Amino acid sequence: MLALERVGKTYPNGVEALARFSSEIAEGEIVAIIGGSGCGKSTLLRAIAGLDRASTGTVTLDDEAIAAPHAKIGIIFQEPRLLPWLSVADNIGFGLADLPAEQRRHKIAQALARVGLADKAAAWPRELSGGQAQRVAIARALVPQPEVLLLDEPFSALDAFTRRDLQDHLLDLWADTRPTLILVTHDVDEAVVLADRVLVMRPRPGRLFDQIEINLARPRDRNSPLFETFKRSVLASLDRSLDRSVPDREAALGPGQAMWW
Amino acid sequence: MAMSVELPALEQIAEQVTAAPRGTAVTRLSRHAWPMLGLVLPVGLALGWELAVWLGLSSGRLVPPPSRVIVTILELARSGELTRHVVATLSRVGLGFALGVVAGTLLGAVSGYWSLARRLLDPTVQALRAIPSIAWVPLFILWLGIFETSKVALIAVGVFFPVYLGVMGAILSVDRKIVEVGRIFRLSGPAMIRRILLPAVLPAYVVSLRVGLGLGWMFVVAAEFMGASEGLGYLLIDGQQLGKPAQIVAAIVIFAILGKTTDWLIEIATAPLLRWQDAFGHERGA
Numbered sequence: 427m428l429a430l431e432r433v434g435k436t437y438p439n440g441v442e443a444l445a446r447f448s449s450e451i452a453e454g455e456i457v458a459i460i461g462g463s464g465c466g467k468s469t470l471l472r473a474i475a476g477l478d479r480a481s482t483g484t485v486t487l488d489d490e491a492i493a494a495p496h497a498k499i500g501i502i503f504q505e506p507r508l509l510p511w512l513s514v515a516d517n518i519g520f521g522l523a524d525l526p527a528e529q530r531r532h533k534i535a536q537a538l539a540r541v542g543l544a545d546k547a548a549a550w551p552r553e554l555s556g557g558q559a560q561r562v563a564i565a566r567a568l569v570p571q572p573e574v575l576l577l578d579e580p581f582s583a584l585d586a587f588t589r590r591d592l593q594d595h596l597l598d599l600w601a602d603t604r605p606t607l608i609l610v611t612h613d614v615d616e617a618v619v620l621a622d623r624v625l626v627m628r629p630r631p632g633r634l635f636d637q638i639e640i641n642l643a644r645p646r647d648r649n650s651p652l653f654e655t656f657k658r659s660v661l662a663s664l665d666r667s668l669d670r671s672v673p674d675r676e677a678a679l680g681p682g683q684a685m686w687w
Numbered sequence: 688m689a690m691s692v693e694l695p696a697l698e699q700i701a702e703q704v705t706a707a708p709r710g711t712a713v714t715r716l717s718r719h720a721w722p723m724l725g726l727v728l729p730v731g732l733a734l735g736w737e738l739a740v741w742l743g744l745s746s747g748r749l750v751p752p753p754s755r756v757i758v759t760i761l762e763l764a765r766s767g768e769l770t771r772h773v774v775a776t777l778s779r780v781g782l783g784f785a786l787g788v789v790a791g792t793l794l795g796a797v798s799g800y801w802s803l804a805r806r807l808l809d810p811t812v813q814a815l816r817a818i819p820s821i822a823w824v825p826l827f828i829l830w831l832g833i834f835e836t837s838k839v840a841l842i843a844v845g846v847f848f849p850v851y852l853g854v855m856g857a858i859l860s861v862d863r864k865i866v867e868v869g870r871i872f873r874l875s876g877p878a879m880i881r882r883i884l885l886p887a888v889l890p891a892y893v894v895s896l897r898v899g900l901g902l903g904w905m906f907v908v909a910a911e912f913m914g915a916s917e918g919l920g921y922l923l924i925d926g927q928q929l930g931k932p933a934q935i936v937a938a939i940v941i942f943a944i945l946g947k948t949t950d951w952l953i954e955i956a957t958a959p960l961l962r963w964q965d966a967f968g969h970e971r972g973a
Contacts, residue, residue, distance in 0.1 A: 477867060495871050507868050511886040511963045521872045523882075550963050 427452055428474070428574055428606060433483035434631075435469050442631035443469040446483070449625060449634065453573070454604040458611055458621035460660065462668055466632020467610045471576050474608065475501045487574060500572035500605075504579045506559035508551035514538070514562050515547040521570045537565040540599065557588035561595070568599060577609040581616065590648075593619055597644065614664070618656045619646050626660070628667035635667040751933040756940060759933040763922075773941065775918040776907055779835070780949075783842025784903045788896065790843070791850025798851075799858025800884075809855070816848045821909055828913060838910035845906035846899040853895020857888040890964055893957045897950055904946045919945075 428451040435444040444466035451457050459467045472478040474485050476495040485492040487499065508517045519534045538544045541561040551559060560580065567575060580596075581589040593616060600607060611617050617624045621640055628635040640656050647653060666672045733753045740747035747755065763769035794812070798805040823844060824837075831837035861884055869883040911920020919938045926934035 475871065477870060495873050497873065501871055503864070503867075505864065507864050509865065509868065509883070509886070511889075520868070520882075523878075552963070 427488065428608075429484075429486045430470075430474070431484045431486070433470065433473055433480045433485060435466070435473060435478065436481045444473070444480075445631040445633045447627075447632070447634050448483075449637075451606055451608065453606055456600070456607040456609070456620055456622045457625060458609045458617035458623070459625045459627060460611055460614065460617050460664065461627030461632070461635070462629050462664070463612075464632070465627040465629040465667075467627055468578055469632060470627075471501070471578050471608065471610050474574070475499060475576050477501075497570070498573040499576065500567035500570065500574070501576040501578065502560075502563050502567045502580045504582055506551070506556075506563040508554075508559055508562055508566075510551050512551075513547065514543065514549050514551065514554070517551065517562055518565045518569055520566055533569055537569045540602075541565045541595070556584055557592060560584065560592060564592075564596065564599065568603075568605075571603055572605055574606045574608065577607065577611075579610055579612065582611070582613065589613075589616070594645075596620070614657055614660050615648070618642075618653060618660060619648060624660050626663045626667050636663045638663060749932055751936055755933045756936045759931075759937040760940070763934075763937065769941075772917055772919050772922055772938075773945070775915075776911065776920065777945065779838050779842060779910065779918065780900075780903050780907045783839045783907070784846050784900060786839065786843035787846025787899060787903065788850050791847045791895075791899065792854055792892075795851040795854025796858065799855040805855070812848075812851060816852075820844050820848075820906065824909065824913055833914050838907070838913070838915070841910045842903050842906045845902040849898040849902060850895045853891055853898070854888065857891035857895075858884065860891075861887045889957075890961055893953065893961065897953055900949055900953065901946070904942065904949075908942070 430447055430449045430451075433444060433447040434442070436442045443464075447466075447470055449457075459470065461467050469478070473480040474492065476485075476492050476499065479493055487496065490496075492499065508514075509520065512520065515534050515538065518537050519530050522530045522533060525533070535544070535547075538547055541564060543558060543561055543565075546554065546558065546562075551562070554562065564580075577596075581592050584592065596607075597620065607620070609617070609620060618640055624638045624640060625634060626636040626638070627633065638656070638660055642652060642656065736747075736750070737752045737754060739745055740752040751759075760769065763772075794808065798808050798812075820841065823841060827837040827840050831840055865887060866879070866883060869879045874882060907918070908920045908923070911918040912924060915921045919942055922938040923935055926932065926938065
């Protein structure tokens, strides 16, 4: 279980990007974090990844405090961030340097086949399309089998078709080992199609405003009326999060307790 | 019956298959033809001048025709003089280049990686860089004598600055996002340098080596002007003092050949390491 306890981040220039963020995320859960720009959602993700230290509060994974990048936590960024001097196969194997060569080759081949890029093993990253490059990034993050996979707006730079395709593909991959997924997004559709739970954040300072459980069976039909209902409730919550006259619900509730409805 | 319907389709495929090599033959031709285009101007000028001297339009005493330059080179080669001069110059450039590269790489890496060192070191290096390197010549001769040491030192100084700047600049401009990938995979300090920083820095480093080598060739001439008894620079001075323009042009031609060859060697040696680059030039086949 990943526990976030009153996590806050104040940058050296005095900007409070994140304040008192508390939540508990169960193993294998898919959580989407959504909110307007500057609501601290990326800051939160970087704190969980151990890339930036939280100023206050703690991030703990299975009772282990996270202050630096951890073997059990992987991350996929908005850009693929492939290393241009490594072939696609070597990029995927980047985190497996400690394994014997034979085992590493086997895992890379498996991962390549799993993301449908077996024929691209020897290609350079520059030869890939945006969607293919992001698939490689997903494979690179998944191949060390992390318990928690963080995704920072992973599909926002892709066109609508590729985005849908990769969302479905991500769920498909998730089903293999069921890691915990924490997805930062600004796309309501994406949040509802992927997540078990949507956390809505509000800005200045970034904090938890609301959470909405998506009780929909997978695979989810993006055109079903129920899907629309969930989308509307997330949108409504997002609207209220930007209205300064509405008080924080989170302030009154403990983490993971009663919902707004 | 069905066969007769499928046959044209097969023929079409066969046609496409044979058409493919024809297309590559055309691109191969253009790939070889384009560099040739660059030879038109120099070769044309040389032949034109040769013809002018042959027709008696000029004596060619001050500007020797190509044939006379070639004869001079052959004579120098036959007497063994050419080898002696080329070896002298090459060993000076080689030694100076090696020293300059080692110093430039070390100091550049330290300044790029460690900001305290950069604060301490860089302003001084930049101030020294502003001095025209030839201005060091009298001091080097006083300190190091008139012989080899001062010459090698001057070449090393010339090579040092571009390499230092290249390495420091390249390290400073390594993409933070790529470094973060290394952090996510918990690379240790040395592993971060080996697996992220070195490959990221390499393209700029190769460019700085080539610029450094070019300056090395420039400075070897200056070094050999200050009292050398052998080397291509000596051939230049000797040709001037004895009024042998063909020897001067011969030395210049050999400088051009050696400079281009050594530059090309660096390019060849590093090409396998830079195959991944997505450069503008690669797409244009330039």
